[in-house]
Amino acid sequence: MPHAKAVDPACFSGRRLPGLAGPLKKPELTRGVSQDMTEIQKDALRAARLPRGLQDRGxxxxxxxxxxxxxxxxxxxxxxxxxxxxxxxxxxxxxxxxxxxxxxxxxxxxxxxxxxxxxxxxxxxxxxxxxxxxxxxxxxxxxxxxxxxxxxxxxxxxxxxxxxxxxxxxxxxxxxxxxxxxxxxxxxxxxxxxxxxxxxxxxxxxxxxxRKVLDGVMEAIGLGGEENAGRRLTVLRAIDKLDRLGPEGVALLLGPGRKDESGDFTRGAGLGDGQIRRLMDRITSDxxxxxxxxxxGVMIVANAKDGNLPEGHQIExxxxxxxxxxxxxxxxxxxxxxxxxxxxxxxxxxxxxxxxxxxxxxxxxxxxxxxxxxxxxxxxxxxxxxxxxxxxxxxxxxxxxxxxxxxxxxxxxxxxxxxxxxGAVHRGPVVVLVLDKDPAALARYQSFVAKLRAENVATELYLGSSGMNAQMKYADKRGSVCAVIQGSNEREKGEVAIRDLILGAELAASTKDRADYLELRARAQFTVPETGLIAAVKEVLGRHR
Incomplete structure (x- = not known):
């Protein structure tokens, strides 16, 4: 991999961007958005893809x-x-x-x-x-x-x-x-x-x-000293793959090398048959x-106690x-x-x-x-x-x-x-729906958000442009437990509707009798005075902890 190159700041001033086929042209205000996007796409559109060996997390x-x-x-x-x-x-x-x-x-x-x-x-x-x-x-x-x-x-x-x-x-x-x-x-x-x-x-x-046990074996088979540091590392990496490759695969990596399933060849340590046998005997001992x-190991300890320690076994x-x-x-x-x-x-x-x-x-x-x-x-x-x-x-x-x-x-x-x-279930924020988009209505919705946040309840105001059904689907995708709804009817009465999205999902799949269905529906969505907003939201959140 070549070393990273610094990006010239001038690249971002209308000239060619690194990795793009041509310069990004500044949109002209007198032209249509679709025409601008077409030209940008021709110049800059690339497939969204993740490099191998990396992963995104949600x-x-x-x-x-x-x-x-x-x-x-x-x-x-x-x-x-x-x-x-x-x-x-x-x-x-x-x-x-x-x-x-x-x-x-x-x-x-x-x-x-x-x-x-x-x-x-x-x-x-x-x-x-x-x-x-x-x-x-x-x-x-x-x-x-x-x-x-x-x-x-x-x-x-x-x-x-x-x-x-x-x-x-x-x-x-x-x-x-x-x-x-x-x-x-x-x-x-x-x-x-x-x-x-x-x-x-x-x-x-x-x-x-x-490692001293293995170092002793490597020293005994002629792999001691600083001059053999590279070969020792190759040996260690080969043995470290024993669980994955088995004794035969490790023996190949200790010797001439091994070709994997993809055809890639890994060069081995170049050891002789006797050296490989000595190492394999040690690492596959029962x-x-x-x-x-x-x-x-038993023989080494026994000989040491008798004063007959074999040469090259001190480290072992x-x-x-x-x-x-x-x-x-x-x-x-x-x-x-x-x-x-x-x-x-x-x-x-x-x-x-x-x-x-x-x-x-x-x-x-x-x-x-x-x-x-x-x-x-x-x-x-x-x-x-x-x-x-x-x-x-x-x-x-x-x-x-x-x-x-x-x-x-x-x-x-x-x-x-x-x-x-x-047990680590992701829960999204409470979503306050926006059914009226005039500034006064937005200010009222935002006041609901502010009150809930002041009580340490994670809350967001819907900032998209979709209608009510799409906003509810958005809250579901966010993993939200509940949504706060105030249309014109609720506003005139000084009330808000609280929607329990988890119970709502159960309601949609419910096959219970009518009495159970009505009870579930009553709990899944209900109205409260605006002054009861915080208590109602906390009650719903408490159901699903």
Whole structure:
């Protein structure tokens, strides 16, 4: 993607607009509107379309997402985390070698040049900006520093089903603690948060591994050292796709490469058969949910106790000991292997992780629109990144964190009809209809609006040009609970009519007997004195809370 170009303000002064076939001509007052529109359409009309990997959201989705975010925030705050916010973009070198693709500032992230020729990038995640913030404010912050933040992140990658170029994350991080208790706490908080969102126990699992275990294997097969950093990242990204591609697909990415269903080819890490076999043995070990499951892990620990630690396994052993400690902590706190368990396939696809890593996976299946079973898989993850803050300070600063993929998790919550999203019904404002358009009538209608707003009732005056029936349909489309109506008859009596739009919809579909029908109609629309407007509207709103 080429870097963004500044738009010349002169473009907007009658000359050619960027991306248009020709200049926009100023309409001449002596010509007809339709003729002006025809010429503008010839010059400027374009198909309204959304770029791939992006999505629009309506008021119902926004309301449900806000309710979901409030539940996550409440869970994080229960653990003692506090809010912080960082900007959407940073200096590209702030992301540094931890860019998704090294040495290519426009690959993996969206980047552009500032007016001083420095590169800026839209944030790829919320962790690297936090590391910059902590380093910049290090002396002012309490240590350990516990914070959370939510916001959009951006990936300059090939979009696909469930993979977006812009999506929301909600992170929590502890900076300044080297204790594995901080990592264990992240896992426990992840489990608690998923249950708070309405995901039942047994429908999720928090999987835990340690990058030191895999780093030890990579070092043993000749992938240690800074010179192999790029290949290690390719290996990590390949293993991170195990759930989606299976062992055969991962083996191809570790070797020569893989062609996907669309025909696109992804170059592999170029490892030999022996190297691939060693890695695959580690990540596909049969784990029963507790340390001691992986046979290789058992042998390493046993040999270490006997003083016979094999060469190249020191890093692995350190990782296994940390996993054992995490397991002891979470089990002691009452979190069994049905909620948090050790899984050697978890690696996380970013280079900056240095120790324990974890992933929140949904285990239930739902059917798609064609009735095919699908699983959402991972909806969050994180781990320890002791070197990220240290890039700015010249010394390592221990840190660990967990991130929820809000957009993906929201889709899962909708699929299971979670109370969090199902209970977030969007309600539009009360609509005051306009049946007379003279200034005096408009002033009277506007006074109704002002009185309701003064009572904190969201209200709008209809500002279109349609008649009464169309205004009622407009209020329905807005999701309004009720409408306020005053025609000439009501005005002469000093009254207003209140229409309960929800009961009105029930009335239209009603097959009840006449007595029930009449009662429903009486409640669906009734008149009150103008002085009773506020009480009547609040009564109707109260019916549908």
């Amino acid at each position: 008021p119902a989705d926004i309301a449900a997402t806000e309710k979901m975010l409030a539940a996550i925030r409440e869970s994080y705050e229960l653990y003692g985390f506090e809010a912080v916010e960082t900007p959407f973009f940073e200096f590209t070198d702030t992301l540094g070698k931890f860019l998704p693709d090294q040495d290519r500032p426009n690959e993996g992230v969206f980047s552009f040049r500032d007016d001083d020729e420095s590169w800026l990038s839209l944030r790829y995640d919320l962790t690297a900006p936090l590391a910059r913030y902590v380093a910049e404010n290090f002396d002012k912050l309490p240590k350990p520093y516990r914070s959370y933040r939510a916001g959009y992140v951006f990936r300059n990658e090939k979009p696909g089903p469930g993979r977006f170029r812009q999506f929301m994350q909600f992170d929590a991080d502890t900076v300044g603690s080297a204790s594995v208790a901080a990592d264990a706490e992240m896992c426990m908080m992840a489990a608690d948060t998923l249950e708070k969102l309405g995901i039942k126990r047994g429908d999720y699992v928090i999987k835990v591994n340690n 784990v029963a949910g507790d340390i001691g499951g992986p046979p290789a 052993l350190e990782g296994l000991i940390e996993l054992s400690a995490i397991q002891t902590i979470v089990r002691g706190a009452g979190y069994g292997p049905d909620r948090i368990r050790i899984d050697p396939s978890v690696v996380r696809g970013l280079e900056y992780y240095t120790g324990p890593v974890f992933e929140a996976e949904l285990t239930f299946e739902v059917n798609d629109e064609q009735g095919r079973p699908i699983r959402f898989g991972s909806v969050g993850g994180g781990g320890r990144y002791d070197g990220l803050v240290g890039r700015f300070r010249g010394e390592n600063v221990p840190a660990t964190g967990f991130s929820i993929g809000v957009s993906r998790l929201y889709s899962a919550l909708k699929a299971i009809n979670s109370r969090i999203v199902a």
